[in-house]
Amino acid sequence: MAASPELEGTESPAPRGPRELRLYGLNAVHAAFAKRPEAIRKLYLVQSRIPALQPLLAWCVAHRVGYRVVEEADLEKLSGSAHHEGVVADVLRAEPESLSTWLRDLPAGPQLAIWLDGVGNPHNLGAILRSAAHFGVAAVLLPKHSSLALSGAAARVAEGGAEHVPMVRLGRTDNALAQLRGAGFALAATVVAGGRDVFAADLPTRLVYVMGAEGEGMDRELARACDLQLSIPGTGAVESLNVAAATAVLLAAWRSRRPG
Known part of the structure; x- marks a missing residue:
């Protein structure tokens, strides 16, 4: 699947706003969903991760949170890492x-x-x-x-x-x-x-x-x-x-x- 327009030409993996954090890695995203689902703002994943993330995807649909199925290269660009494990999420930061x-x-x-x-x-x-x-x-x-x-x-x-x-x-x-x-x-x-x-x-x-x-x-x-x-x-x-x-x-x- 082609990358979405917002991914094309992206030079920095920085999140959209200063109050947001870009998470990547399956356990990190699972933990954020389990602890603070309301903090999730956007989700990106590869096709092969759909089964593992089905509850999160259903929650996104129910709460009108956007998600996109993208390619591995898109996730590497978004996260700035090859260790994204097939999923990236933008979430609100938990303030100290x-x-x-x-x-x-x-x-x-x-x-x-x-x-x-x-x-x-x-x-x-x-x-x-x-x-x-x-x-x-x-x-x-x-x-x-x-x-x-x-x-x-x-x-x-x-x-x-x-x-x-x-x-x-x-x-x-x-x-x-x-x-x-x-x-x-x-x-x-x-x-x-x-x-x-x-x-x-x-x-x-x-x-x-x-x-x-x-x-x-x-x-x-x-x-x-x-x-x-x-x-x-x-x-x-x-x-x-x-x-x-x-x-x-x-x-x-x-x-x-x-x-x-």
Whole structure:
């Protein structure tokens, strides 16, 4: 089938508006449909994906949401990736919550969150969100001036996890620390060396892991302001784990103390 006129000559995979996100990948689109069907604005798919996406297509028909059956090359142009898995969707972005709102609505009991201090690689963000969804993380916390935001690439790598872990926008660092501690959270700086062994440490019931940027690590002042410092022991054959791999290990260490 020929591409629609809006696809012909497209030079950028950018969505139509700043409030929209262009998702691609079967699990990412399925998760958005399951969690926020009203956010879907347009759908593109290849013929072979019709059976797998039949419920979504029926919903689009019922709610007058446009969709088009296109060619693989069209999807690659729309997504800017060869890893579109046969489907692309334009959806409304889920805007980050404020820290105050998130804390107000947070259930009592054990809770785990991740503070991303300078992490910027979309594939690392996607992998972190996938692990966060798997281990039941309550939120990903973003510093006030962080430019980090969910992208299509991050959502695809997250394999649906992005829809299950809210993003929370922090205010001033000192205020954020005070609010989190006031809600019973301890903050753990994750460091390559010199911290307590995460597998032997007594991990608090309500904990925020603070993860540093790829390469540079976390801000030193922020690390000093944390309640404890944790490291992942290893052989020393490599300097450290990738931030996404390290996050998965840390989340598993906390979850292992709280089965179920």
